[in-house]
Amino acid sequence: MRRAYLSAAVAVLGVVAYLVLPRWWGGAVPAVAVTPQDLVRTVVATGRVEAPHRVDVGSTLVGTVARVPVAEGQTVAAGAVLIELDDRELRASLRAAEGAVAQAQARVRQLQEVQRPVAAQALRQAQATLETTRAQQRRQEELFRQGYVGQAALDEARRAAELADAQVAAARQQLDTTLAGGSDEAVALTTLAQAQANAEAARARLQHATVTAPVAGVLISRDVEPGDVVQPGKTLMVLSPTGETQLVVQFDEKNLGLLAAGQRALASADAFADQRFAAEVVYISPGVDAQRGSVEVKLQVAQPPAYLRQNMTVSVDVEVARRNRVLAVPLDWVHDADTSQPWVLKRVDGRAQRQAVTLGLRGGGRVEVMDGLKAGDELAPSGVREGARLGPHAGP
Structure with a gap:
């Protein structure tokens, strides 16, 4: 039994030595050099595709519908026949x-x-x-x-x-x-x-017995069939004009201070998640929805992709801040990042030594280092303890 316990202990010590000793003596963990790079901060939300305005189509006469030659979802040209009444x-x-x-x-x-x-x-x-x-x-x-x-x-x-x-x-x-x-x-x-x-x-x-499309667009609603008796003032169809497309998105109110008109964004429809298209913030609601704790934001899509449809669900990344050519490191390399005294492990004389830093913009899992480091400094990645030996930078 003693011999079995002794063999097990030797095996455990061997594993510990394999995992730990290289960090102290062998330089098995290479340091990573800090280099200038572009840093972008975005805020993310979901919303829907909407036209800036919709056209309600109806009849100005009392009459019986003879023919409805269009279907819901169909794209129609300006002047296309939508409804024909009995005109005898x-x-x-x-x-x-x-x-x-x-x-x-x-x-x-x-x-x-x-x-x-x-x-x-x-x-x-x-x-x-x-x-x-x-x-x-x-x-x-x-x-x-x-x-x-x-x-x-x-x-x-x-x-x-x-x-x-x-x-x-x-x-x-x-x-x-x-x-x-x-x-x-x-x-x-x-x-x-x-x-x-x-x-x-x-x-x-x-x-007027022939109702035509006032503008080109997509028929997003149809509430009339042949044989119906129609009255003036009743909406029979809803037309979404072609051209300008908007995304109506609800952002968490905590991001309100970051948003501004003119900011660029990338959006994608949930049905085509791998295809992204550009958008721009054009409107921020002056009020906040108290029940949802959100603010409505509208984004204009200058060149909407062909697959985009009314009321599609979209995800939007709005670029709220950008820093070009700044020192940025992965956020998980920074210790106490949410306190007033953040620090990193810097390679000094081959060992991981604590270095106080001042942080700036955060985005994409990285954070700007405004003070405490310079370009070319080598840092320990996450998981390395203070005082551990670090190998030299192993690549670009």
């Missing part, structure tokens, strides 16, 4: 309105081509009759002075001249109503304008 009644109304326009136009032509020339001719005839009756009146007056005719004949000639004069005045007035600015022309033109307005309104109603 509207087409009949348009034909009636166009008939009224044609009738009003015919009335204007009749006034200009028939009524006006006839009125002008009637005026000329009345003027000729007036000249004849006035000549007869003058002859009767002469004969009356000579005693050849009596007073009755003279009075008859005078009445005929007065009647002809009145007929000239009436004919002139009738002609004036048919001329430009006259009452008959004004009535005809007003009737024509009203008929044309009614036709335009009927044509517009007919056009």
Whole structure:
């Protein structure tokens, strides 16, 4: 039994010597040289893909849906047909309105081509009759002075001249109503304008029976089917315009002081985690969600990848700070890193010796050393104890 215990003890001592003694005497643990490098700090959060605005599509008419030629998720061009209503009644109304326009136009032509020339001719005839009756009146007056005719004949000639004069005045007035600015022309033109307005309104109603896409985009919602009776003001479809894409992300409020508009970010959709795309912070909510303890941040995606879809879940790394060409070491090499007196193990005369340092920016598992080290100093990696022997730097 003693011999067995002795063999076991020797074996344990052998393992301990293999693991520990090289750290004290053999230089088996190489030191690592500190070199300048770029250090970036990021904050991470998740959110969703959203368009900056969405377009609600509906009908301005009451009608029955005849056809819906698009499906949810489909990309449509501006002006593409989204919904068609039964337009038979509207087409009949348009034909009636166009008939009224044609009738009003015919009335204007009749006034200009028939009524006006006839009125002008009637005026000329009345003027000729007036000249004849006035000549007869003058002859009767002469004969009356000579005693050849009596007073009755003279009075008859005078009445005929007065009647002809009145007929000239009436004919002139009738002609004036048919001329430009006259009452008959004004009535005809007003009737024509009203008929044309009614036709335009009927044509517009007919056009509204076909609902088209106001902008190009992706149809993210469809709530209408053929046979449905639609009403004005009801949203039937929701269109997400193409172009600008935003990421709406909820960041922990503890990071609010680190975030600023214009900061760059890298994002990835959970469905395509290995494909990252660039984004930029464009909006930080002025308020904090008290229930979730978060702040809403919007990021603009200048060149969204083709696979990006509305409401996709995304992960976002926002670059909140950057230091170029600074001394940085792995954070796990720093002892008491969260206290006011952090330190590292520096290679001095071949041994790990404590060295106080001043820390700065942290990011990506590394931390900036602002004071206490210089480029080329060699440090002990994590797991090495103070006083252990360190081999020289073993590579770049």
